[in-house]
Amino acid sequence: MPTDLEKYLKDRRKELDIESPDDQLIWEGIRQGLQGSRSTSGKRRLWIRIRNMAAVIIIVVSVGYMIVDIIGDRKSTVKITLSDIDQDLGAREQEYRKLVNNKEQEVSSFNNTDNMIITELFEEIQKLDTIYDATLKDLNELGYNEQAIQTIFDTYEKKIYLLELIILENNKIKNYETEDNLFL
């Protein structure tokens, strides 16, 4: 049994399809529609990206802060160095270290283990290491402290001075051994 709609269509068949659609207008409409939706979703995507980035930044900052906080608590036993306090101080210490190493290399070739004066000078250098360690420990407790920093550099200066004295004493031995031989 035909439905009312089928009956209606049969009866009015001739009145239908008398106008052809304006394809150009339709496609223009679709194109404009598509363009409009594209620009809206672009803006939306940009906003989503900003939101995501902000969220990531907040998470990174928060997690970083927590890590620093936790590590900081655990790091209470770790000793700080001069470069931890200030990069310039660290660089200065490096310069001193280089100088000391150079002098130590020069002195290491000497063979005067039986000379009392030189032995004593080496002992003095060892004592300076003790002072250096104790002061660095204090620096860990005090934070930036002009006197402690000065003391640390002083240990390097004294070390260099004592190493130079060792070189000088070694030269004295050489010179006077030669002079004695010349006279005798």
Place this chain on the structure above:
Amino acid sequence: MKQKITYFFSIIAICSILATSAAGYGQGKNIEKTYRWTYNANQHVSFTFNNYDCNLTIHTWDKPQIEYALSVDATLKTEEDAGRLDQYLEGIEFSHASEGVRFDNRFWSNRVSSPLKKTMTLKGGKTIRFVEFNMEGEMWIPESCILYLNSKYSEIEIEDLSGAVYLDLYNDKIYGSDVNSDMKITAKYCTLEFEKMKDIEADLYNTDIETGDIGNLDIISKYSTLEMGNAGRLQIDAYNDKYTFGNTGNIRFTDKYSDLNVLNAGDVELNCYNSIVNISKVQDVDLTSKYGKYEMNKINKLNITTAYNDNFKIEEVGDLVINESKYSIFKLEHLEHSLLLKDGYSDKLQIEQTGALKEVNINGKYVDLQMAIGKSLNYKFNASVKYGELDINEEAMNVKKKIQNGSELEMEAIKGRETDGMLSFFVNGYNMAVTLTEQ
């Protein structure tokens, strides 16, 4: 539109939260408060104070009390930290009795001040976190108390003290008035200034002391500088130091690489290595030295046990006795009584003027003696040398014996009439050069 409004307010909210946290992190909670402790103590109380990283002023008074005011200026991380610190400091009770009081301002068992983290674990308490932490102290103690001050990294002012003082210091600056009692100082990397001090016993390392007059000084020191007024007896064991004194009593100076400057001294005993010694006026000097430089104006007697590569510049000396010497130079403006060189080796002696000479006796190898003597001076001249270079006024002498055997020379001569106790020259050795210039 609705979405845009949501995003806008969300960003505002996030910024507000971040700004609030950052502000909270930077500011923390401040404590600016002075804590006070007062204890009864007798006038001669034994008072020990352990001071750490805290500038301090020590006043003295005649009250039988010790009072301590500790000002704390700190920024703590949180309100809770501030509360904990405040409560802890309020609750501190120092050990005290009328005979002995003991303060300790290092009230933490552990403190870390790294750029990453600043924490302090209070003794027997909890750990607090701080941004800044500063302390300053002021103290009132009986003038005649016995003070034991142990300090580090502080600047301390001290008023007059009349009881014994014991200082154990590291990286401190001490500015004191008069100390009218004995003092014992152990110090490293310190500066001490006092107006007057009594007897001092000190063990110093890289420390400077400046003071007026002192009593006796007994010191072991390295890399230090001491400038003092008049002093009593000095016993100094030095290494790379610098000393300056006014008038002093007897001195015993054992040293390496140091300078000693004294105006007037009693008897002096020097055992030196690479030292520089300047003494204006001194009684008798006993010396053992190597690589030293000595400048003295007036000496009664200079007795040298051994000298090695030393340099002497002396204005006036009564008697000069050199037991053993090598490569040394002696420049004497005036020799009054005698010169005795028992064993010289490559030494140079220059004497510009002589007084009532009694004896000149030179023994050694490669010794060069140049001496000016009075034209009218009568003397005996004896020589026993090999490769000798004698530049003497032989024409004015009565030569009793002169035997030249190759490079060897034996000689006995007299200038003027022989008398008992007349001046006698004796030259003995190898390659000896003697020049006697008559003035």
